[in-house]
Amino acid sequence: MALLAGCGGDRLHSVSGPTMGSTYSVQYVQRPGVPDESRVKAEVEQILAEVDRQMSTYRSDSDIERFNALPGNSCQPMPESVLHLVRVGEQLSRDSGGAFDLTVEPLLDLWGFGPQGREEKIPSASALAEVRQRVGHGHLHIEGQELCKDAPVEVDFNSLAAGYAVDRIAARLAQLGIDSFLAEVTGELKAVGRKPDGAPWRIALEEPRDDQQVAQRVIALDGYGVSTSGDYRNYFEQDGQRYSHTFDARLGKPITHRLASVTVIHPSALMADGLSTLLLILGPEAGWDYAQKHRIGAFFVMRADKGFVTRSNPAFDALLAGPKQ
Numbered sequence: 001m002a003l004l005a006g007c008g009g010d011r012l013h014s015v016s017g018p019t020m021g022s023t024y025s026v027q028y029v030q031r032p033g034v035p036d037e038s039r040v041k042a043e044v045e046q047i048l049a050e051v052d053r054q055m056s057t058y059r060s061d062s063d064i065e066r067f068n069a070l071p072g073n074s075c076q077p078m079p080e081s082v083l084h085l086v087r088v089g090e091q092l093s094r095d096s097g098g099a100f101d102l103t104v105e106p107l108l109d110l111w112g113f114g115p116q117g118r119e120e121k122i123p124s125a126s127a128l129a130e131v132r133q134r135v136g137h138g139h140l141h142i143e144g145q146e147l148c149k150d151a152p153v154e155v156d157f158n159s160l161a162a163g164y165a166v167d168r169i170a171a172r173l174a175q176l177g178i179d180s181f182l183a184e185v186t187g188e189l190k191a192v193g194r195k196p197d198g199a200p201w202r203i204a205l206e207e208p209r210d211d212q213q214v215a216q217r218v219i220a221l222d223g224y225g226v227s228t229s230g231d232y233r234n235y236f237e238q239d240g241q242r243y244s245h246t247f248d249a250r251l252g253k254p255i256t257h258r259l260a261s262v263t264v265i266h267p268s269a270l271m272a273d274g275l276s277t278l279l280l281i282l283g284p285e286a287g288w289d290y291a292q293k294h295r296i297g298a299f300f301v302m303r304a305d306k307g308f309v310t311r312s313n314p315a316f317d318a319l320l321a322g323p324k325q
Contacts, residue, residue: 011196015041019048020162020186021058028173028181029196035176043176044169048185051165054079055157057105067147068105068154072139075148083142085160085270092274093137093249096290100278101249103139105156106131111254113245122238132252162188163227163273170269187228190269191221205263205299217299217310219320225269229276230261230301248281257283258303265297265319288313 015037016025026044028034035043056062060069067076078086089102110123110131123131139151147155157164162185169183170190180193182201191201200220205228219226231244231254244254262279266272275296279287284302288311291298297316302309 013037015044020052022186024048024185026181026183028178034178043172047168047172048165051161054082055161057156064155064157072149072151075143075146077145078147083147085157085164086140086147088160088274090137092278096278096282098250099248099281101137102155103135103137103153104247104249105154106134107247107252128252135249159277160270160274162186163225163270166190166225166269188269188273190225192223224265224267225272226263226265227272227276228261228263229280231255246280255281259284259287259300260303260308261301263299265316
């Protein structure tokens with residue numbers, strides 16, 4: 001997604017910086033009584049540092065990586081935020097019949113996509129069978145404030161953490177008296193209110209191409225989070241077959257269907273983040289049916305013989321009928 005902030009005079013302020021191996025940005029309307037940019041930046045980065053310290057799989061001292069290093073039949077006290085994301089992941093896993101799963105990190109490593117991945121390649125059947133013994137949300141359970149596992153599973157929050165961070169930032173901005181903003185973390189975002197000129201915040205949905213950025217559709221948002229999941233940036237090809245970094249936990253393999261990307265609009269950026277991944281895993285037919293059944297606003301981009309075809313469901317179109325251009 002690309003951010004289209006537009007102009008808004010000297011009352012439109014912004015802060016940005018690196019985070020989670022990518023970047024974050026917050027654009028907000030400066031009104032009387034609203035903290036200055038240095039305070040806003042400090043508050044935002046405090047939240048991001050906490051999320052990274054708790055949920056990053058790229059630092060060995062994070063709460064979740066210390067848990068991942070434990071053997072089976074182990075428990076570890078966890079912050080409530082981590083337990084919350086585990087519960088969200090469990091619900092999404094159940095709802096998707098096990099296709100969505102927070103414990104696929106060993107599979108990502110095996111195929112070369114994870115933090116411990118060495119080479120992007122198709123693993124042997126025996127290696128795949130061995131790793132699949134260490135995958136499955138059913139091996140996790142919560143006891144009080146402890147996260148426990150009955151097998152040496154590893155949890156990966158990459159499909160939820162950025163959306164969660166956006167929701168945290170949005171809540172903190174509201175506490176600071178900021179009532180109009182566009183908050184984005186590694187591409188997950190939430191927009192609230194309007195710009196100084198009264199126009200809504202606009203987001204450009206990107207066409208799923210790996211050679212350049214092309215805006216495919218522009219949407220206006222107020223009070224919603226939006227997330228796009230796609231398989232067009234992180235993949236490898238072998239023997240004419242494309243292998244994505246998005247995995248179907250039921251198969252232990254990357255998705256191979258023609259759905260290239262899914263955008264979800266939801267009041268919660270966390271849920272938009274998780275649901276866009278879930279729908280991408282399920283594919284163009286099952287994902288569409290899931291979105292329809294649960295009334296999730298979704299925009300699908302499918303590969304065709306020449307280029308792409310798009311499809312948005314009624315819930316998505318209804319949400320976009322809100323803010324006016």
